[in-house]
Amino acid sequence: MxxxxxxxxxxxxxxxxxxxxxxxxxxxxxxxxxxxxxxxxxxxxxxxxxxxxxxxxxxxxxxxxxxxxxxxxxxxxxxxxxxxxxxxxxxxxxxxxxxxxxxxxxxxxxxxxxxxxxxxxxxxxxxxxxxxxNEQKLRTDREERILDLSAVNKQLIRNLAHEIKNPLGGIRGAAQLLELELGANGGLREYTQVIIKESDRLQTLVDRLLEPHRHPHIARDLNIHEVCERVRAVMLAEFPRGLTIHRDFDVSVPDLRGDMEQLIQAVLNIARNAAQALRQPIAEGTACIEFRTRVARRVTIAKRPCKLALDLRIIDNGPGIPEEIRDRIFFPLVSGREDGSGLGLTLAQNFVQQHEGMIECESRPGHTEFRILLPLQC
CATH class of the missing domain: 3.30.450.20 (PAS domain)
Structure with missing residues (x-):
């Protein structure tokens, strides 16, 4: 030869x-x-x-x-x-x-x-x-940038959330006491209710920001296809018409060690974001999301070389991520929708990083692809 x-x-x-x-x-x-x-x-x-x-x-x-x-x-x-x-x-x-x-x-x-x-x-x-x-170099540079920014964001979020929680509790408590003092004055009680409800909304937001740090990481052997099937069932229940979810699974993918609930939440956040971006195609009956699994060999994940890794892709045929936020989609409170919280992808990235993995994204009109890499053997 x-x-x-x-x-x-x-x-x-x-x-x-x-x-x-x-x-x-x-x-x-x-x-x-x-x-x-x-x-x-x-x-x-x-x-x-x-x-x-x-x-x-x-x-x-x-x-x-x-x-x-x-x-x-x-x-x-x-x-x-x-x-x-x-x-x-x-x-x-x-x-x-x-x-x-x-x-x-x-x-x-x-x-x-x-x-x-x-x-x-x-x-x-x-x-x-x-x-x-230079695909590998570009990907490595992007990973390093995501990791550095993620570490800074995590610390900032935790500090900011704790700083917000304390005065927020005081504001809500004061509004409740004021409501008791007002008695039967219904016109003024309407204002105290606004304060209480907005305080509760902010409390929910803070709780979501702190979610990845509150619960212990419970690792066990699991099959990624079980995670995908759970997410698929939830998505089809939420969007029973107009959305097709394809499965392209590699049955040779071995089990991995991880937290089932965290991985379900991470994949669900990405799939739900995709479905919300597919509102028009769903109405037309042409919306499609695909779950694809493969085994990746000799890859670098978060600056760590791995002999074997899980490659999970979540692909949709939506309009794509707006170019102005494409590099910031994993930042907290960044959303392409007016009604979005901007926390779904941040939490998904945090959950995957707790598994020593990484989420990447490539998007263009008609094709958005999220790639989750999780180490199997390093």
Whole structure:
């Protein structure tokens, strides 16, 4: 197998050298084909692909023969920034530039890459492009930011909640005493009732903020599909018409150690948020939520490498999360609905983090996907 691959590599390099004598004269291709990162060599004039090393073929899912039939803009029609940077290099004899880009591959998932673009001194008619997948780096940076902010938010919430509770109890008690003093004066008692009811509403809000810290974490062996089935039953009872809930379960997912009630609440909060965002599709009978389970291998969760993890996805076909709050949806009191409390996703993230896990979210119009990662074996 190794010999076969080496023969294929040499044939690819030989073909590129035969069709592009300037590259052959520069003697660059034998070194480029051995590099672990994806390398493309483009002709300056038309940005046609002259050479791709095996790493590039694997990343892009195409052979050199297929790639050489395409131009850069044919392969990545939405990669305006890299194409612009390459075009700018046409005017220079040398130079490099770096940028991050999301490349739209034909019939494939978008590819997030860090692109290093440079001129080739030994072959002035060509541009070298190095592509490094940075999905893992972006996800790690996002996780670290969520963890740091979550730790700060937890401490702030606990301190703020305790500071609110004490005077709130005094306000409610004073309103009750005032109501007793008013006696039969019904007109004034209406105002004391407003004070008491609003105090109770704020007390409920504070209790929800403190919920993750009040009850002990009760861990036992559980099956995540039982959690999903419980949530599904609740959701179908709340939305009996217009909502379809699909299940795409991997039955090979092993049991995990966790708190059943906390995980049910976390998944329910996400699913309920999805259903509330699907009000119009529910009315039209086209709303869909999907529960999907898989086993993830060799992932990093909350800065901790894990050999095996549970990958639970909750997917809906709603309008998507508004862009202005997309990066803040796990913050307390942030909601995309006028009648939302902004606590459901905060509590879900807290419950999952108590299981040493993490919730991530990707959203666009027509597709919102929450991903819960829970460690199984680290």
């Amino acid at each position: 190794v010999l076969k691959n080496l023969i294929r590599i040499r044939r690819s390099a030989a073909r590129a050298e035969a069709e592009h004598p300037a590259l052959a004269a520069a003697g660059l291709l034998p070194g480029l084909e051995a590099l672990p990162n994806a390398i493309l060599v483009l002709a300056r004039e038309r940005l046609a692909i002259a050479f791709a090393n095996p790493a590039a073929e694997a990343m892009l899912g195409m052979s050199l023969r297929q790639l050489c039939q395409l131009g850069w803009t044919d392969l990545f029609p939405n990669a305006d920034a890299p194409a612009g940077a390459i075009a700018a290099l046409r005017e220079e004899a040398s130079g490099t530039t770096q940028l991050d880009a999301v490349l739209e591959l034909p019939q494939r998932e978008p590819l997030r890459v860090h692109a290093i673009i440079g001129s080739l001194d030994a072959a002035p008619g060509y541009v070298l492009l190095e592509l490094v997948e």
